[in-house]
Amino acid sequence: MARSRVAKLMAYVLGELTDALAVEGFSVSGPLDEIGSSEAGARSPSTRLAWFVSPELGILGATAAAVHALINTDRESGGVRFTGTAYVVSEAVDSVLREFPVAALDRRFKPERSAATANILDIAGFGDLETPPKPDRRFWMVTAEYGDGIERFMKDVRGPVRQWFAQRDSLGKLISLAAQPATDPPHPVPSRLRGVVVLCVLDGRADVAGEIMDFYVRREAYQRLDSRERAVAFDQALRERFPEYALARASQHP
Structure with a gap:
């Protein structure tokens, strides 16, 4: 029963973030790195991953802005906790670098290159954009009615995250x-x-x-x-x- 309740809460948080991010110009995207799917239970029953992308906040035809949300079960509160990460991504760059030898790229790329992609130009956790930085920044929702995590997440998106994208939009x-x-x-x-x-x-x-x-x-x-x-x-x-x-x-x- 508890697992079912938390699963529903995860789905609720993901739905609310999806709607709120749509207002800010972001749409749901498939995975933009090698981590995996946003489907429930794709990696673990206690984890959800979601990607959202906005070409309008990037450079036309060259880059796009992306937001990644990682939602986990929080055993201490009985609810969920989640983090946010901002990315600048580029299919144009990926299409070039995927043809380059691994020895010309950084060490993230292994010889088999089975999963790694070269589309990520820049990355910042939401906490990294705080003053002072808070690398462990997390958001919580205990129930759909109790918790301010969604509100605080979106406050970051509208504030320091959007400013970070604006510093990279040309x-x-x-x-x-x-x-x-x-x-x-x-x-x-x-x-x-x-x-x-x-x-x-x-x-x-x-x-x-x-x-x-x-x-x-x-x-x-x-x-x-x-x-x-x-x-x-x-x-x-x-x-x-x-x-x-x-x-x-x-x-x-x-």
């Missing part, structure tokens, strides 16, 4: 972020930098892409998921895939 803004280090560790984010470089080439800005990569391959240190060898391999893969990029790189070091 290629110019993404270029300014590409080489910007993460706060910890203080190195550029491999997926963001690679994604922005690809978008630059696709947008006819091979010279800018080359400048970013020239900076990147000359670094002395990299985030743990990356290395100079991987960066150089990525640079070489770009040269082979895009003649205009190869020309831009050659002109930088005649």
Whole structure:
């Protein structure tokens, strides 16, 4: 009986989030990473996953804004708890990087590459967008009538999450972020930098892409998921895939 009640509460929370996010321009999406389905019990009876996407909050034809909700049973309260994560995703980037050798990508990509995708340019948990950051930020609903989790989740979507998307809604803004280090560790984010470089080439800005990569391959240190060898391999893969990029790189070091 308790399990059935919690399952209904999960469905209620998911339905309310779906309706509220629709008002903000987000529609339900299939999984945008390798984690899995939003169907009840797809991974565990105590977990629900849901993705919502808004192309309008991204760059036309290049990126989209996405919100991921992870809903879990909360044994302490007898209700559910959930978290939110914001993503910038790009099918255009994924279509290019999926053809690149694994050695040119970051360490998330294994040789078999059975599940990983390269569509994620940037990511931030809702708690990461708080001041100060609260990495463990969660939302709760004890019953459909008791709890403010849905309201607080949507307050974040309308506030810091939308602001985060607005800081990434043009290629110019993404270029300014590409080489910007993460706060910890203080190195550029491999997926963001690679994604922005690809978008630059696709947008006819091979010279800018080359400048970013020239900076990147000359670094002395990299985030743990990356290395100079991987960066150089990525640079070489770009040269082979895009003649205009190869020309831009050659002109930088005649």
